[in-house]
Amino acid sequence: DAKTTQPNSMESNEEEPVHLPCNHSTISGTDYIHWYRQLPSQGPEYVIHGLTSNVNNRMASLAIAEDRKSSTLILHRATLRDAAVYYCILKVTGNQFYFGTGTSLTVIP
Amino acid sequence: NAGVTQTPKFQVLKTGQSMTLQCAQDMNHEYMSWYRQDPGMGLRLIHYSVGAGITDQGEVPNGYNVSRSTTEDFPLRLLSAAPSQTSVYFCASSPSTGGYSEAFFGQGTRLTVV
Numbered sequence: 001d002a003k004t005t006q007p008n009s010m011e012s013n014e015e016e017p018v019h020l021p022c023n024h025s026t027i028s029g030t031d032y033i034h035w036y037r038q039l040p041s042q043g044p045e046y047v048i049h050g051l052t053s054n055v056n057n058r059m060a061s062l063a064i065a066e067d068r069k070s071s072t073l074i075l076h077r078a079t080l081r082d083a084a085v086y087y088c089i090l091k092v093t094g095n096q097f098y099f100g101t102g103t104s105l106t107v108i109p
Numbered sequence: 110n111a112g113v114t115q116t117p118k119f120q121v122l123k124t125g126q127s128m129t130l131q132c133a134q135d136m137n138h139e140y141m142s143w144y145r146q147d148p149g150m151g152l153r154l155i156h157y158s159v160g161a162g163i164t165d166q167g168e169v170p171n172g173y174n175v176s177r178s179t180t181e182d183f184p185l186r187l188l189s190a191a192p193s194q195t196s197v198y199f200c201a202s203s204p205s206t207g208g209y210s211e212a213f214f215g216q217g218t219r220l221t222v223v
Contacts, residue, residue: 032208043113043199043214044152051209087151091208096142096167097201099151 004088009104012078020073020103022088027068032091035062035073037084038102044087047073083107111135115200115215122190122222130185130218132200140203140210141183145169145196146217152199158183159206190222 005023012018024033035047048055048062050071055062061074075082087102116131134141142157144167154167158177172194174186183202187194197219201212 030208034211036212041217043201043216044212045214046211049209049211094206095208096154096157097152097212098154098168099144101149101151 004090004100006086006088006100006103008101009106011106011108012075013108014080015077018075018078018082018105020075020086020088020105021070022072023070024088024090025069027090028092030092033062033064033068033071034089034091034097035060036087036089036099037082038087039081039084044099047086049091078105078107080107080109113200113202113213113215115198115218117218118216119219120221122187122220124190124192124222126190128187128190130187130198130200130220132183132185132215133181134183134200134202134213135181136202136204136213137180138202138204138213139180140206141177142167142201142212143173143175143183143185144199144201145194146199147196155185155198187220190220192222194220195222196220 034049036044038044050062063072085102085104113134139160143155144152146152156175158164197217199217200215203210203212
């Protein structure tokens with residue numbers, strides 16, 4: 001299964017943008033890039049996903065490098081409720097979600 | 110919408126006891142799965158099902174059984190609980206196994222085996 005690499009932890013000030021990086025140098029052409037987050041004591045929650053083009057939704061934006069070997073999850077204005085562990089996952093049709101250890105985001109008031 | 114519902118939320122077992130963790134979804138999703146999460150780690154896949162009557166093993170299936178008799182329910186059975194099975198268990202469902210398909214997770218069951 002294709003692997004992803006994320007920083008263990010990051011900090012951000014409240015109301016500032018946050019850029020969470022993910023490297024996936026072994027990505028294949030059919031792998032979708034998914035992002036999930038896990039708030040304390042909760043199950044993971046879907047954030048966004050994409051294949052080749054940048055994606056926006058109400059929660060975040062996903063910027064995908066042209067060669068697809070890396071991506072960045074962008075939270076436009078961090079709030080205290082965004083403090084969570086963020087997982088970057090590659091998923092191909094027919095395969096399952098395989099989680100790494102993710103990035104623990106701390107939001108500073 | 111209830112989404113994915115897991116019961117119980119907390120459970121303490123003695124070594125050697127058996128129990129069933131319940132998972133139900135009301136979204137008519139074909140795909141369901143079970144994960145465990147140990148402290149400081151990501152989720153690891155135990156078993157999954159791509160539809161009623163079809164199940165398969167994930168990364169860490171030993172000590173667990175599953176069955177899928179209906180679309181809605183996907184119970185996870187611990188045959189003989191061991192302290193190494195102390196963990197938080199999450200059930201998830203997806204509309205399909207497509208790479209584009211997002212997963213919906215339950216709130217988890219925290220299991221302690223003493």
